[in-house]
Amino acid sequence: MGDSHDSPDFLQYLIRLFYMVGGVLVAGTLITVLIDVLFTFSLPMAALIGLVIALVKAGFVVAIFMHYKWDKKLIMITWTMVLTFIFFAGMMGLIMWAEGDIPRLGRAEVPTFWVVAAALLGVALPAAFTLLTIKLLSQPAPVEVAAPRAKRVAKRKKTD
């Protein structure tokens, strides 16, 4: 890859890290199983614990095995990951919300606050995203300065 990671010392350090993370993953799995065997929790609680442990394991895999800790500066990867997670969360969240928000007889009228909040969310998210994207993608031109931006001054009739 031709980057600072070529030095043998760094590679040895990486290899040690790999073994460590392997151990962490094994430990995480054992902890998950033990917690399940030894304790009983309600479903939401069990889900929270299980998913937190899974997220920690996933974090190590992404950061170390997938090299993201050193690739964080690579905007394209970070941006893609962030975008994907936003849409994944959006897909899951909005589907669950739609399934949950079904009018039922006897259900009290939904307070206006939630309606407004939902609507504002729909404005804020894309605005934030767009600003971030434009900021990320603004790069200086590595080649010479361009000619003055063309503004239409003279009306010249050109026949085709």
Next chain:
Amino acid sequence: MSDKAEVTQTQEAVEVHHGEHDEHHAQSFWRTYIFSTDHKIIGIQYGFCGLAFLFFGFCLVATMRWSMAYDGQAVPFIGPMLEAMLGSNVAPGGVMSAELYNVFGAMHGTIMVFMGIVPIAFAAFGNYVVPLQIGAVDMAFPRVNMASFWAFFLGCVVMTVSFFIPGGAAQAGWTSYSPLASMIPTDGQTYWLIGMVLLITSSLLGAVNFLVTIINMRAPGMTWLRLPFFVWVQFITAFLLLLAFPPLEAAGILQLMDRVLETSFFLPTGLVVGGQDVDVSGGGSPLLWQHLFWFLAHPEVYVLVLPGMGIVCEVIANNTRKPIWGYKFLVGSVVVLGFLAFIVWAHHMYMTGMGTVISAFFQTTTLIISIPSVIILTCLFISLWGGSIRFNTPMLFALAFLPMFGIGGLTGLPLGFNFSDVALHDSYYVIAHFHYVVAPGTIFAIFAGVYYWFPKMTGRRMSEYWGKVHFWLSLIFMNLIFLPMFAQGMAGMSRRMSDGGATYSLANPDNADITVGALSDTIMNLNVSISAAAWAMLVAQVPFIVNLFWSVKHGEKVESDNPWQATTLEWETPTPPPHGNFAKEIKVYRDPYEYSVPGAKKDFSPQAQPAK
């Protein structure tokens, strides 16, 4: 990662050209034209396949329109053919049965969207033009590109073959809603699902290719804000495809499991079909299919429209001889549009019993998403102001795109509101709305692109005269087809009725005592005029088809590599571009639409021309 001084981009570009001297022994016909990895050949392959299916899809609906205008009468010419090919139980005596109507309807939608517009607007034009416009030698992954085309081709084969199996092709609409799609006993739906998996795979591979190419293979000096707008739209379109298609692939797999392995992902408990309890476990949710389907299908409609906007922008800039107004607005709008496209899908599901809060969310995002589209259209309109407009064929189509897309977009607003959608949902109003954006919208943009880039691909021009004939006829007939449909929809005519609404019309003696809601004779008679316009539209494509093929060999030869005097990089190549595209090293010094620069010698300054 940042101290990489030793490899500059200039050096890298030079290395590219040294590499060119290595291999290049002549390749066989098969490797050059059929199993090619060259993005231009692949683009043309997609283009021809796509155009063929676009025409086929149109023929399907032309046949359906007979059934709508003259229900119960044998279809002329085609009727006997249908009976011979598909059997007497679907086309008895050459009359279209309701089942056949449904088959044609479902396949018309599927073919036009997935085998017509997406391959042409995204894959064909994208593959051919994008690497040229960014100054690259090819796509980032040429073999993946080839795989993507052949996956697409296989998908098309599966879809086509499905017409001829017992029971015919899919008939549950292009939306394939469960439980209907899961329960139809014949195999058409299964073929549809398999075909879709192949087509989706093709699009995913293509999307990855486009994104890596645009991000990583821009020529030196081609910054993001110097990209032609066409490349921007392809970039966003590729992202839409990348992230939105997989949920439909997942849903397709689930529906396949429902059909083949008799699972119940989308089948509710207690389902009764034909008076009998269905032998499945139940416990599934039909709404789940709708969510997963529309999660793709809404971004899909932006996939259909955005490349068209990109083509129109290129053609307008070129033929007004002035820069596009509001380039930054265009870029910002298309990025916002891309993001918002993912969070509006449930506006296709207003009638499923959603609560007020979630409905408010989707209504808001739907209305907000109209803003960037309006901004894009406005920028393009303003770009015309003060231009020295050349009214050649591509420009005529591009100009027509603007009001046609405008009509389509504006008529979408009542559909975006929950309360008005109640009346208009699943009516002909919806059909008119989406056809206006796609048919006189994107298809006109595609025509513009064909006439515009034809000289670069072949070194010859298409006939201007016949191009204009094609344009005027198409424009008139398109509007004659779709404008009356708004009236039909508002009068209450439902979609997908094989008898054209005869069951609900006032003329039907069963409806004699109905005072409100029956379809009047005027509305019903529109069916005939719409159908006639559709058949005339079909005939109006003949000049285009003949022009296209005839001009390849006999069109007027172009006098230079840049016959339209355009600024973007694709016109810097030899004509037609060879393997490797550019004869010299490409560096970019200018913005994409530098027409009529004050003080310049010519009225256009190509991007690759150094600043003095």
Next chain:
Amino acid sequence: MEIPYTVKPRPDTGLYNGKLGIWLFLASEVMLFGALFSSYVLLRVGAEDGTWSMGLMNITVGAGNTMVLIASSMFVVLAWAELKQGNLAGYKKWKWATIACAVLFLVVKWSYEWPQKFKHYDVWLNDAKLLHEKFEKGYQETVSHAEGGNHANDHGDAANGDVQKFVETFYTKRFFKETSDASQTAFKQEWANGTLAISGHINAYEEAQINVEVTGWNADAGASEADADRALVELGVSVEEAAEDLRKKGGLIKERIDYDWAKRAEYLLGQAGFKVTLSVAGYEKVEAHPWFWRTPRVNEDIGGNPRVRSIVLGLDHTHHHDEIEIETRHISRLSAYEPKHSTFFGIYYTITGLHAAHVFGGIIVMLYNMLPIGLALWHKDRERFTNRIETFGLFWHFVDLVWIFLFPILYIL
């Protein structure tokens, strides 16, 4: 013509093409598995109490497979590290280890986990009283074994003297994992209605032996007399004269043959224009452990008699998987633990199946990169080969990531 930035990263993005490409592809895979996870959550939340069998999963096997995949993840990145050091032999060692782990994962899943389920059945009876009786028998066996040894608590409340309590224990473990109001309500209702399933392995069954008889021949059916006679001869009638005789007067063609043979004969004779009647001559007991049986298989009517008259079920949760006999006329539904069984199994097989397909695909790619055809690139351009392995490693880690989430969700929760 060479594509730039295939090996050397581009300065402003810092990426070479393959790395960017694979991350983008992984993004699409996140959406793919994400849609399936969303479907899982929706189906689970929407499932009626007592229909979600998550307690049937074998956590030990699942955890074992998780460890195998974690190991493979570590090995694949160690293989890349060896390549960075220019050590092809080291790479090969770790890569073989990765492949071995991947193959082990699939073997455990496809030759143990899944087949175990395909042979395992839920049987629903159409009579609540009969259901209670069947459970009683199994319970009695368990109690007698429990009293005889130290296994008192192995099978729930075996020593408690209450068959209902006994069944409730394993019902709860299967559908709720712990006792709650919901579990008790659901169980009581199902016990009272008799809609509870008995689960176990089919050890034997009585299958019909079928007589095939022709009762007439339709001359207008499209087959000639010669064709019809030939059909009969092909099915074993000895001479042409006898065939002609049968055609004219009707009669028994085949006696006491098995179902598949009988159905085939029925089809062929039907094509030849005959009117065919199938009837059951008697039942034969077969000792076998069938896979994928469904309700129609046991209930199918042949001339007023069922295709399978009774099954012998080795019960779960009893000490020696004690056997009970169930007559199929009492069965309202029969299902193996296959996708069709319930939405739980449907989504389980789909999501693990798709994951397994990705593991399988990974194995193919790894083999390609180990054989001379793939290694040719190492000799041509080391850095490019190393990048290719890095790219594959990213894919492999994603496959591991999916399993890291699948394991707790499917096996633990």
